[in-house]
Amino acid sequence: xxxxxxxxxxxxxxxxxxxxVAVGAMLFLGTGCGASRARVTHRVEIVAMRFEPAVxxxxxxxxxxxxxxxxxxxxxxxxxxxxxxxxxxxxxxTLVVAHDGVLDYSCxxxxxxxxxxxxxx
Amino acid sequence: xxxxxxxxxxxxxxxxxxxALMTPLTVRAESAAPEKDAAKLTDARIAAIVLAAxxxxxxxxxxxxxxxxxxxxxxxxxxxxxDHTSVNEKAAALxxxxxxVPEKSPASLSLVATAETTRDKMRKLSGAAFDRAYVNNEVSxxxxxxxxxxxxxxxxxxxxxxxxxxxxxxxxxxxxxxxxKMIQRTLIK
Numbered sequence: 001x002x003x004x005x006x007x008x009x010x011x012x013x014x015x016x017x018x019x020x021v022a023v024g025a026m027l028f029l030g031t032g033c034g035a036s037r038a039r040v041t042h043r044v045e046i047v048a049m050r051f052e053p054a055v056x057x058x059x060x061x062x063x064x065x066x067x068x069x070x071x072x073x074x075x076x077x078x079x080x081x082x083x084x085x086x087x088x089x090x091x092x093x094t095l096v097v098a099h100d101g102v103l104d105y106s107c108x109x110x111x112x113x114x115x116x117x118x119x120x121x
Numbered sequence: 122x123x124x125x126x127x128x129x130x131x132x133x134x135x136x137x138x139x140x141a142l143m144t145p146l147t148v149r150a151e152s153a154a155p156e157k158d159a160a161k162l163t164d165a166r167i168a169a170i171v172l173a174a175x176x177x178x179x180x181x182x183x184x185x186x187x188x189x190x191x192x193x194x195x196x197x198x199x200x201x202x203x204d205h206t207s208v209n210e211k212a213a214a215l216x217x218x219x220x221x222v223p224e225k226s227p228a229s230l231s232l233v234a235t236a237e238t239t240r241d242k243m244r245k246l247s248g249a250a251f252d253r254a255y256v257n258n259e260v261s262x263x264x265x266x267x268x269x270x271x272x273x274x275x276x277x278x279x280x281x282x283x284x285x286x287x288x289x290x291x292x293x294x295x296x297x298x299x300x301x302k303m304i305q306r307t308l309i310k
C-alpha cells in the first residue's frame with residue numbers, strides 16, 4: 001500500500017510539476033510574444049529621380065516595399081546583395097531585411113539616385 | 122565639325138526663347154489676326170512638343186546604338202531610349218485621358234526639323250568624333266529642353282494634370298543632363 005501511495009504521490013507530483021512547467025512555458029512564451037517587436041513594412045517611394053526616404057531605419061525581419069511613382073523605369077540595386085530588376089512606373093518590389101548593418105543601394109539605370117537601409121537587431 | 126553639332130544648344134535656346142517671347146504676345150492677341158494663332162501655345166500644342174522632344178531623344182539614342190562602340194555612350198543611349206519612351210507613354214496616356222489631341226505647331230515642327238538636321242550631320246561621323254558629337258548634343262539638348270520646360274511649357278500649360286506631368290518630368294531631364302556631362306568629361310581628349 002505504501003508503495004502504491006508513494007506511486008500515486010509521485011504521479012500527482014509529476015502531474016503538478018508538469019502543469020507548472022506548462023504554465024511557466026506558456027507564461028514565458030506569452031511574455032516573449034509581448035516583448036518581441038512586430039514585423040513592420042516600410043515604404044519607399046521612387047519619385048522625381050530619388051528614393052523617398054533616402055535613408056530608412058528598419059529592424060531585422062522587417063520588409064521594405066519600393067513603389068515606382070516616377071515617369072521612368074528604375075531599379076533598387078545593391079550589387080551582389082539584392083536587385084529589384086526593372087521597375088516600370090507603377091510597379092513595386094519588396095525585400096525582407098535578413099541581417100543588420102547598412103545597405104547602401106542605388107538605381108542601376110540612374111547611378112545618381114542613391115538610398116540606404118540602416119538595419120538594427 | 123559643323124556648326125550645328127558644335128553649337129546645337131544655341132539653336133534650341135533660340136527656339137525656346139522664340140517660343141517664350143511669342144507666347145505673351147499671342148496670349149494678349151488671341152482674337153487678333155489668324156497668323157498670330159500660329160504661335161499660340163495651347164495644351165494640345167504643348168502635348169505635341171513634349172511628344173516630339175522625347176521622340177527626338179529616342180531617335181538620337183537609336184543612332185548612337187547603331188554607331189557607337191563605346192560602352193558608356195551605348196549605355197547612356199539605352200537609358201535615353203528607355204526613359205524617353207516611358208515618358209512618352211505617360212504623356213500619350215494623359216493626353217488621351219484628357220481628350221487632348223496633340224497638335225503640331227511651328228514650335229514642334231521646328232524642334233523636329235532641327236533635330237533631323239543634327240542627326241544627318243552625326244550620321245556622317247564615326248568613332249570618337251561621333252561619340253563626342255552625340256554626347257555634346259545630349260548635353261545641349263537636355264539643357265535646352267529644361268529651359269523650354271521652365272520658361273515656356275510649364276507656365277503655358279493650362280490643365281493642371283498636364284502641368285504636373287511637365288513638372289514631374291523635369292528631374293529626369295536634369296539627371297540625364299548631369300549623366301551626359303559626366304560622360305562628356307571622359308570623352309575630352
